[in-house]
Amino acid sequence: MTAEAIRNEITEQLRRIEQEEQVRILYACESGSRAWGFPSQDSDYDVRFIYVRRPEWYLSIREGRDVIERPISDQLDISGWDLRKALGLYRKSNPPLLEWLQSPIRYAEPYRTADRLRALSAQAFSPKASMFHYLHMARGNFRTYLQGEQVKIKKYFYVLRPILACEWISQFGEMPPMGFNELVERLLPRDGELWHEVRQLLERKKSGEELDYELRQEAIHAYIDEQLPSLEERAHSLKAADTPIDEQLDRVFIEALQEVWGLVLP
Known part of the structure; x- marks a missing residue:
């Protein structure tokens, strides 16, 4: 399968995930050896994404599953984190998430959430x-x-x-x-x-x-x-990082709900 065909397949699978899960994908990228710059000709495609659900999903007392995984084929693996999960890991300086945000291979970025997180990366990094x-x-x-x-x-x-x-x-x-x-x-x-x-x-x-x-x-x-x-x-x-950014991340979360779903706060 050509690179163009693979990219089209990834785009289609992301669209299908949005429809089946009733979510919006904020950001999707390549991780792993292709993004690191040492793929072999038969390397898998490891697609990672951040998504957001409808506002009412976050208001339930029940904790819903905050990961979506789609092992599509031997060559293509797609998985993503809910935005609230991602923000919780971001505040702990999670390196895989920080790497996703700087991936050179991006499949989707229709909203401003990823850019907002990049702007905070120096403060979040431990x-x-x-x-x-x-x-x-x-x-x-x-x-x-x-x-x-x-x-x-x-x-x-x-x-x-x-x-x-x-x-x-x-x-x-x-x-x-x-x-x-x-x-x-x-x-x-x-x-x-x-x-x-x-x-x-x-x-x-x-x-x-x-x-x-x-x-x-x-x-x-x-x-x-x-x-x-x-x-x-x-x-x-090294000293542990001591730069709390909880308020900024709360704002990223709220702004994503506003941008994606038109959330209006009282």
Whole structure:
């Protein structure tokens, strides 16, 4: 299926979700390897979205399901969060949500909600919480896939990217860029074996070469072994964020209901 056909299919599935669930999709984007910049030719499409229900849904004493999931096919996975759930996670500096908002591949943004959240991102971002999120991701993938002499070599990307994200946070104190290439170019010295191993592996993955079990990459492995304890020490030294933005997020929620459904408050 061509890229245009896939995009049309995604648009159609989002429209169907709106009709079947009686919601409005505020924002939809690509997440995962395609958005990070290291897809292979057979990479899945991981579509993530934020939606809002009708105002009366939020007034019930019963808590409704706040996630919509549509595993469409082996190639296409679509899921989204209700706006109120998303705002609750946003106030905790949830890195996946912050990444969605800066995704380079956007499928829908008919309302202003995403822009309002981007405008608050510097206040919402917590370096400490985000570093621990990425460290947890890196350690989990390293422990699961990269032990022994023979390793699942494509999983290096799923350890390197969160490590580089941590390094970015440590150096610049801000949300890291989504693109893997930008992280590599800004943070890894170009004159070393590490940089060449990473670039070579990236070119192999993008070319569609099957990356399965191979001998481990020694320079990359040594870098990971060195970075994980160092980054954890630096993460512990950071102060927790203390910039309450609850009132601003309440306003984002109300303005979304007004913009989408024409809500009029007394």
